[in-house]
Amino acid sequence: MANQYQVVVYGASGYTGKLTAWKLAERGIPFIAAGRNAERLQAEMATIPELAGHDYKCVSVQHDVASLTKLFQGKKVVLNIVGPFMQLGKPVVQAALDTGCHYFDTTGETDWMLYLKQEYAEAFRRKELALCPANSYMWTEGAMAAELALATPGIDSLDILYCGDSQVSVASTMSFLRMCTKPMYYLKEGKLEQWPWATAYDVAVPGIHRVLKALPWGGAGEPVWYEGDKRVRNCSVLFTSGNQDLITNITGLLQQFEKNHRHLDAAAQEEVTNEIGKQVTQVEPPRETPEVHRSLISCQGRGNTQSISVILRGSCAYSQTGVFAAEAAKRVLNNELKAVGFGSSAVILGARQLLAAQMDEGYLSYEIKQQ
Secondary structure (H helix, E strand, O other): OOOOOOOOOOOEOOOOHHHHHHHHHHHOOEEEEEEOOHHHHHHHHOOOOOOOOOEEEEOOOOOHHHHHHHHHOOOOOOOOOOOOOHHHHHHHHHHHHOOEEEEOOOOHHHHHHHHHHHHOOOHHHHOEEEEEEEOHHHHHHHHHHHHHOOOOOOOOOEEEEEEEEEOOOOHHHHHHHHHOOOOOEEEEEEEEEEOOOOOEEEEOOOOOOEEEEEEEHOOOOHHHOOOOOOOOEEEEEEEEEEOOOHHHHHHHHHHHHHOOOOOOOOHHHHHHHHHHHHHHHOOOOOOOOOOOEEEEEEEEEEOOOEEEEEEEEOOOHHHHHHHHHHHHHHHOOOOOOOEEEEOOOOHHHHHHHHHHHHHHHOOOEEEEEEE
């Protein structure tokens, strides 16, 4: 494989993979678009106008450690976009470790993050490699807001809320449904505690007068990032949407899962959530529209006598995920990582650096208020 290809986008033909390819092209970064079907890869890459004249190569590869190890050999960074990750991610991580590649993915699955933390964190740290799941809108932006809040001395408790009106890809639907049926955690006094199953909560969203219903949405990545972090005692995360029908429908699906499928073994549960996901989202959506697909992340930080509010306002959550992936590749290639081992990209790449990258592309703004 030509030496100029130091970046592998695994799962490039999918919705988020194509957005990642677009953002890599904007930065002039050559890459390998990898997946199981080279013809499909070539056809999907041809639909991305920003790739015209850009240096990339489509490569087919089998989804096993040996094949992926051969592909990753000599590369520097793997951007894994093949989910659900708990079902499909293990060979990719192992191959990245074996070949000395930094690993970033776009998961939202808390059990996958906990698995990587337990099974691979120390091995990646010893090799001075980044192990960064959820390098995506969820759960990087909450971590970015949290890091901004934690810059205030004394802040030790984080109450984070995502509010989004994004469309959902096919893979993301299967991923979030499975993660919402697994144990979901918040951090209380430094320990992970489980949210109740299939339960919605009332939330107040900055800028919206109505009280909305919200879900733990898998428990989120931020409690996983901050477990063991001496700065943080408490951290909880909820997700809501201006489309309350969406939250109502998902709550209903989760309640039906508890009634009809909780008794099944783990493999059968995975099959159920995959099938439900395929029924909910059957085709990939078009690119997002900023005027329609908007987002807000609110982080309310508290200490003994201090409090702070950090709000990120943005649009196009999937395109932002493409930016996070491309920024990860850029910073690896430029030797600009701020940390290695297991961690959020807000720590590994830098919260303010990522914020600046999103602002440069017009996807994000922020405000910080001491209270």
